Amino acid sequence: MYRIGVDLGGTNIAVGLVNxxxxxxxxxxxPTGATRPAEEIVADIATLCRMVCDEAGISxxxxxxxxxxxxxxxxxxxxxxxxxxxxxxxxxxIAKMLSELTGVEKVKIENDANAAAWGExxxxxxxxxxxxxxxxxxxxxxxxxxxxxxxxxxxxYAGGELGHxxxxxxxxxxxxxxxxxxxxxxxxxxxxxxxxxxxDECRATGRSTIMTDQPKVSGRTACDAMRAGDAAGKEVYxxxxxxxxxxxxxxxxxxxxxxxxxxxxxxNEGQSLIDSLLPIVRAEQYGGGVVPLTDxxxxxxxxxxxxxxxxxxx
Amino acid sequence: MYRIGVDLGGTNIAVGLVNxxxxxxxxxxxPTGATRPAEEIVADIATLCRMVCDEAGISxxxxxxxxxxxxxxxxxxxxxxxxxxxxxxxxxxIAKMLSELTGVEKVKIENDANAAAWGExxxxxxxxxxxxxxxxxxxxxxxxxxxxxxxxxxxxYAGGELGHxxxxxxxxxxxxxxxxxxxxxxxxxxxxxxxxxxxDECRATGRSTIMTDQPKVSGRTACDAMRAGDAAGKEVYxxxxxxxxxxxxxxxxxxxxxxxxxxxxxxNEGQSLIDSLLPIVRAEQYGGGVVPLTDxxxxxxxxxxxxxxxxxxx
Numbered sequence: 032m033y034r035i036g037v038d039l040g041g042t043n044i045a046v047g048l049v050n051x052x053x054x055x056x057x058x059x060x061x062p063t064g065a066t067r068p069a070e071e072i073v074a075d076i077a078t079l080c081r082m083v084c085d086e087a088g089i090s091x092x093x094x095x096x097x098x099x100x101x102x103x104x105x106x107x108x109x110x111x112x113x114x115x116x117x118x119x120x121x122x123x124x125i126a127k128m129l130s131e132l133t134g135v136e137k138v139k140i141e142n143d144a145n146a147a148a149w150g151e152x153x154x155x156x157x158x159x160x161x162x163x164x165x166x167x168x169x170x171x172x173x174x175x176x177x178x179x180x181x182x183x184x185x186x187x188y189a190g191g192e193l194g195h196x197x198x199x200x201x202x203x204x205x206x207x208x209x210x211x212x213x214x215x216x217x218x219x220x221x222x223x224x225x226x227x228x229x230x231d232e233c234r235a236t237g238r239s240t241i242m243t244d245q246p247k248v249s250g251r252t253a254c255d256a257m258r259a260g261d262a263a264g265k266e267v268y269x270x271x272x273x274x275x276x277x278x279x280x281x282x283x284x285x286x287x288x289x290x291x292x293x294x295x296x297x298x299n300e301g302q303s304l305i306d307s308l309l310p311i312v313r314a315e316q317y318g319g320g321v322v323p324l325t326d327x328x329x330x331x332x333x334x335x336x337x338x339x340x341x342x343x344x345x
Numbered sequence: 346m347y348r349i350g351v352d353l354g355g356t357n358i359a360v361g362l363v364n365x366x367x368x369x370x371x372x373x374x375x376p377t378g379a380t381r382p383a384e385e386i387v388a389d390i391a392t393l394c395r396m397v398c399d400e401a402g403i404s405x406x407x408x409x410x411x412x413x414x415x416x417x418x419x420x421x422x423x424x425x426x427x428x429x430x431x432x433x434x435x436x437x438x439i440a441k442m443l444s445e446l447t448g449v450e451k452v453k454i455e456n457d458a459n460a461a462a463w464g465e466x467x468x469x470x471x472x473x474x475x476x477x478x479x480x481x482x483x484x485x486x487x488x489x490x491x492x493x494x495x496x497x498x499x500x501x502y503a504g505g506e507l508g509h510x511x512x513x514x515x516x517x518x519x520x521x522x523x524x525x526x527x528x529x530x531x532x533x534x535x536x537x538x539x540x541x542x543x544x545d546e547c548r549a550t551g552r553s554t555i556m557t558d559q560p561k562v563s564g565r566t567a568c569d570a571m572r573a574g575d576a577a578g579k580e581v582y583x584x585x586x587x588x589x590x591x592x593x594x595x596x597x598x599x600x601x602x603x604x605x606x607x608x609x610x611x612x613n614e615g616q617s618l619i620d621s622l623l624p625i626v627r628a629e630q631y632g633g634g635v636v637p638l639t640d641x642x643x644x645x646x647x648x649x650x651x652x653x654x655x656x657x658x659x
Contacts, residue, residue, distance in 0.1 A: 104636055114635040162500050176599075178492055185601025186476050187636035192598040195631060197591050200513050200530075209594070209629050216514075277511050280523070284506040285490075285599065287499025315523050317509060321428040322418055322501035 033089060035080050035135075036342030037099040038143065038334075041065050041117035044072070046079035047335065048087050048094075049342035053154040055335055057083040069123050077132035096137035096345025099125060100146035100337040106188045107344075110140050113188065139344035143337055145182045145191055147294065147330075148175020150340025155332040156292035164288045165330060166193060166279070169295035171206065172214040176286070194218070198278055216274035219250040219296045222267075226253045229267045238263065250296055268307075276311035283316045283325045294330035301329055347403060349394050349449075350656030351413040352457065352648075355379050355431035358386070360393035361649065362401050362408075363656035367468035369649055371397040383437050391446035410451035410659025413439060414460030414651040418503045421455050421658075427502065453658035457651055459496045459505055461608065461644075462489020464654025469646040470606035478602045479644060480507060480593070483609035485520065486528040490600065508532070512592055530588035533564040533610045536581075540567045543581045552577065564610055582621075590625035597630040597639045608644035615643055 036055075038045040044063050047055040059082045061075050076099070084091050099105075103115030110126025112118075126138040141149065148165035157163035161180050167173035174193025176183040184190045194214035195207050202211025203221070215221055226248050233240045240263035242248075242256045253271070256264025282291060298304065305327055312327065313319055332339055350369075352359040358377050361369040373396045375389050390413070398405050413419075417429030424440025426432075440452040455463065462479035471477035475494050481487035488507025490497040498504045508528035509521050516525025517535070529535055540562050547554045554577035556562075556570045567585070570578025596605060612618065619641055626641065627633055646653055 104632065160500075174599075178497060179495075181493075183492060186474075186603045187601050187632055187638070189632035189636050190599060190601035192631050195598045196510065196595040197512055197629075198514055200588060200591050207631070274514060277514050281510040284509045285488075285504060287501050287504035289500045315511075317506050317521070318418065318501055318503035322503050324501070 032095045033093055034095050034342035034345050035097040036338035037076055038337035039101045044076055046083055047338035048083040057086045059083050065118050069119050073128045080133050091133050091135055094135050097135050098341030098344035099140045100143040100341040101140055102143050104189045105140045105142045107141050137345050141344055144173035145175040145184055146340035147336035148177055149182050150332050150336035151292045151330050152177045153343045154339050156328040156330050157290040160289035162288045163290045164282055164286055165292045167295040168297035170220055172218045213278040217278055222250045222271050223248055226267050229263050233263050272307045276308045280312045280315035288325055290326045290328055292328050292330040298329050346409045347407055348409050348656035348659050349411040350652035351390055352651035353415050358390055360397055361652035362397040371400045373397050379432050383433050387442045394447050405447050405449055408449050411449050412655030412658035413454045414457040414655040415454055416457050419454045419456045420502045424454050451659050455658055458487035459489040460654035461650035462491055463496050464646050464650035465606045465644050466491045467657045468653050470642040470644045471604040474603035476602045477604045478596055478600055479606045481609040482611035484534055486532045527592040531592055536564045536585050537562055539581050543577050547577050586621045590622045594626045594629035602639055604640045604642055606642050606644040612643050
C-alpha cells in the first residue's frame, strides 16, 4: 500500500511517496511561491502527487490516502486550514480541494510540527509508544503532542505551541509577541543570539575567545568553541542547555510522556546534547526514584518527519 | 445508583455518598492520622464508607463503585498509590485493600488534583466538555488535565503537575526544589508572601497602606485593600494577576482546552478574578481572532470536587 505525504512550507512544497515500511520511496519538491493564490499552491501539490506516482510507476488510484503537513492551525476533523501566518490560507478547505484535484478520496491534514511529532511516534524515535512529545529546535521551537496514539491539538486545533510557554516572565522578546517564551531561549536563533552577545562582551572587555575567529556566527559556533576548550564558548553552551533543560523538565512535569524526541538543527549535536541535558532535567523533574522516567532521544527522521507523519495520518 | 467518593488528604479523610444527579447525599469525615500505618488509614476509609451508607439507609452492596482521590502518584490502571509525599504510602494497593474491606468490587483511584478536575469536568464548571484543565490556587498550585473525556496523567501517572512549570528561571524557590515554578508565584501562599513583602517595603519606606492595619496577612489582604482604594494593595494584586495570567496563557498555548476552571481559596474572588485575568491572557495566547477561545471559569464544586470526581471514576 502506498501513501503520500505533503510537507508544505513557506519556501518549498515537498511531497513523498511512502511505502508500507513507512519509508519515502520517491520525493519531489517545488517552490511554494507563498504569495500566490491558495488555489495555485494546491494545484502544485496535486502536480507533485502525480509526479511521485509517475516516477514509482504507479497511479494515483493506487494511493490509499494523502496527508498534508501545513503551517498554522489545521482543523484535522474538517480538513480545513483555519489560518497560516506565512501562507495566504484563511479557512481553506485544502483536503477537499486536493481530493478533487487528485481523485484520492482520503486526504487528511495536520499542523506541520504535529505531523512531524506523529512521524517520530509511528516511525521514528518514539516508535512503539502511546504518549510522546516532539520538540523541534530550529529557527523557532516547535512542539507536537501525541496522546493515546493520536495528535493532540486542543478543541480548536491551535494547541501544542510548546515553544510559546513563558519560562521567564518579562524576558527576551519572542516572535509571537510575548516576552520570555521558551523559543526565545532554546531555538537555534536564540543560541546564535546568545553566542553573539558573548562575542560582543569578549570584544568589549578584551577577553580572549576563539569564537571571534569565525567569519559568521552559527548555532554551532559556541559548541565547537567549547569542544576546543574555549571558556567563553562553554559559558554560552551551558546557559543554552540550562534554559533548554528547564523547558524539558516542565514538559515532563506536565505530560510525563514515554519519550521526548528532539529534532531541528540543534539536535544535530546528537547524544552529547542529551548527555548535557539529562542531569539538569532529572534534578528538576517529578517522579525520580519512584516511577519510570521519560526517555529523551534525538529524533531519527530528520527533515522527512513531516512527510512521513503526514502520510501516516491515513 | 449510588457511588462513593473518598477525598483522602493529609489532615482529613472525607467520604461522600454520591447519587445519580452527581450530588453528595451524605458526607462524613475522620482525621487522617497521617503518621499511622497505611492499613489503619484504609480501615478508616472503609468505616466511613459504611457510615455514609448507614445514614442513607442503604447497604454497601447497593454501591456501584468507590473512587479514591489520593495525594501523590496514583496508578489508576492498577489501583496502586505509587508514592505520596505526606502519607506513608509506597506502592500501596489501596483499591484492592478497600475492595476487600468493603466488598465493593469496583474501586478506582486517582490523584487528588486530577480527581477534582474530573469532578469539574463531569459535574461542575467544565460539564459538557471533552477537554478541560482545572487549576487549584491554594496552598500550592494544583493541576488536572482532562483529554478526550479521560484524566491524563502520563505513562507513569505522575503528570499534570501544572504548578511545577517554571515561569521564571532562577526565580522564587518552590516547595518542590525547583526555582521559579508557577506555584511559587500563583498560589495563595505566594500571594501572601508578595503581600508581606509589600507591607515590609511600605514600613521600611514610610509609605502609607491600609494593609498594615490587618492583624494577620491573608490571601485576601491585598484584594481587600485594593478595593478600598489602597495603591500598595493594587500593586500586589496586579503583580499576582500578571504571573497567574502568564501561566494561564501558557496552559492555553499548550492545551487549548474548551474550559480552564479555577478552584482553591484564591478563586473565591470570583468573577472579578476572571475579569482581571482575561485581558492579559487574551493578549498573550495563541488563536485570537481565528478560532474559538478557551473559556476561563470559576470552579463550581468547591471542596466537593474531589469527592464527586472520585465517585464518578466509576
